[in-house]
Amino acid sequence: MSHKTLLRTGPLSQGGVSPYGPVQEPGAEGLLSLPAGFGGRVVARSGSKVAGLTWHAAPDDGACFPDGDGWIYVSNSELSLLGGAAAIRFRPDGSVGDAYRILSGTELNRAGGATPWNTWLSGELGHRGRVFECDPYGVRAARPRLAMGRFRHEAAACDPDRQVVYLTEGERDGCFYRFRPYDWGDLTEGALEVLCGSGRWEPVPWPAAPLKGTRHQVCEARRFDGGDACHYAGGVCFFTTRGDGTLWAYDTQTSAVERVCDGVRAVTAAPSGDLYVSRDATRIDVITPDREITPFLRFAGRPGAELTGLAFAPAGDRLYFSARREAAAGHTFEVTGPFRAA
Template identity: 55%
Template structure:
């Protein structure tokens, strides 16, 4: 999302639960993640691309807004935002949203097995402020509009099939989406200071044309049991979806959303938190909260997009802050993984791993210029934990 300021409220709830969900079960922690030495060690000096990385990692620029992707005829879109990777034979595809008003959409870059770019193209055009989204198990990309009564568009990463609007998933200020293939639902975040956390249950799994939209209800403070209630009018008219259900649980600026091993992790930038929804137990808890850091300064602020690796590490990108991507380990350590220097007017967007887990893609939405036309999309390669 475009950077904005939120007023922080007081921390609610006296006791904060340990990491929820099977991915984090057994972690010897009794509170959200704390600063420590990360699994990759200290950051080195900035490389030629202005990125500080741990030893053994390298970066390259994949695309720049307003310029043709090398070796292709496709001009990379402005304001690159949410993204995901899809397996493509022995190679893969990275898709990226364009958070531009009215002429947004999404584009894609195709790679072969060696990581060389073999193509780039548009997969969605002329939509409004496409911020984040999520990949589906049936290999489509959900591109979400971050505007009042915005839509979710289901797109084809290969650019062959036409994108389809999915109004049954609700019309609100969408951010990210994450699919839970076990329960056959899609979780959705909402970028409002009093936003909600939603789940969409398709009538038929794999077909998002119809289904039931629900909102999270209950839960005391930052942890506890929650339930779900149906949203009577998913089109958000005349009453916004977040205001249709009494007792809907409020979240301050919903952002990234990532599902793994029974847990949906989602972020709220208004209070710099990473939440964990344990789907089996139907409980919510905190994985990280910068106001609960007990020593030193908080390493992660401006909490935004989130993804995960095969090792169970979460990678959380900053909108502002120190322009870091931070790692949160299953044993409760949070530390910077990388830092972009000289781009304080930008934000980091779209973190996603290649299918083999060896490459991390992301963008600086406004690059060195601070303008949406200055976006830069990167790849980092190195010894990521398996």
């Protein structure tokens, strides 16, 4: 299924019947309401041990990676000074085999993104923040990728078709960037560019931003109200803006940016072509390629919680996400069930 249909103008169709049927009564410790046939469990709690590792507070963006017959889920921590990222390794039967840190000594690691070569890009949200490329398998030390710019980094989404990485910026007048590495698969060197109002990409003269912020270096740069989550699928880069809660779609062929819907915090795509979005801090909805948005999950936790870190396991049969309230403790969940196939 193509994501191009989401770029059509006009509102999405809402209030229809989910492809999975209606949401049932809460399960998973009374916190999650899901369609029949689906189940949920808590796989990690902030401050509690997971395979010997104390799970971090303020869990945020995440991604899954293949690991032989099993898989790995990586999660950022949006804490000052004690941020970074950690990983949980799952066995083929879904049990937890290991957990470990993959990034330490950084701060405010809210969002990020997975690469096609199975590394995790973790961005720092602080002033002149950096992007760190991390090894989800815990073998190699994380490395800063300074050529990707020094600004309040949020998410990253790799576009293997054009061999670029899209980047969002957590400023009220932030920009939408792309990084073109000189050698695809090596993010050490490359060109940082910013999207302008005309749809053109212009180079950022000084990505290190020693005197002037990257968003102020190109006067024609297009502004967005607090760039947040970001996900590439099928020729479209979807990203959210925290200030106005909007889900945007950037058409990589035409450079057009379209508003998809409001009230969105995080976004990911399933192998079926469906988008899964967290909305209004209490639910996860499905947006189908034919422009229908229907409920999938309801969260009955503390008021004001954020649902973040949406990511599917490589087989597409498990969805992970975290529920957290600002910098407080959080829960990381796994949802299993008959997800639609590709």
